[in-house]
Amino acid sequence: MGSADPATPKHGPPPLWLWGPRLIAAGVMAFVAYLKLTDNPADIAIFTQLGMEPHGRYLVGAIEGFCALVLLSPYAPVGAVMTSGVMLGAIIAHATKLGLIVNGDGGKHVGLLALVFLSSLLLAFFRRRELPLIGDTL
Numbered sequence: 001m002g003s004a005d006p007a008t009p010k011h012g013p014p015p016l017w018l019w020g021p022r023l024i025a026a027g028v029m030a031f032v033a034y035l036k037l038t039d040n041p042a043d044i045a046i047f048t049q050l051g052m053e054p055h056g057r058y059l060v061g062a063i064e065g066f067c068a069l070v071l072l073s074p075y076a077p078v079g080a081v082m083t084s085g086v087m088l089g090a091i092i093a094h095a096t097k098l099g100l101i102v103n104g105d106g107g108k109h110v111g112l113l114a115l116v117f118l119s120s121l122l123l124a125f126f127r128r129r130e131l132p133l134i135g136d137t138l
Helices: 016-037 041-050 055-071 076-098 108-126
Strands: none
Touching: 016 041, 016 055, 016 076, 016 108, 041 055, 041 076, 055 076, 076 108
């Protein structure tokens, strides 16, 4: 008689301000996925420098698009963890091969990367209890 309905969330709704980082991360991820999948010359140059052109660019673009969709779904905390992982890979690529200034952009590419990484980390942290498998232990 005292058991809770499994369909009822164990935690209250997330705070409304978390929509900010969620929309930032999803919007940027969707935009950069579009650029990668539509043969943007800047992305071609980046992935050529990494030695991953064209298959790596298409794969990363598809993963980024999927992350954007998951960020906008009820599974946003999972999307935030996935996005953080993708951005960590991009940070490693910039730190090791690409550098901070890409194609003479003055560092805007890396700045946007950092914004998405921090937004997704913030979302994942504040909604960590909703993560499958590990959420109840956090």
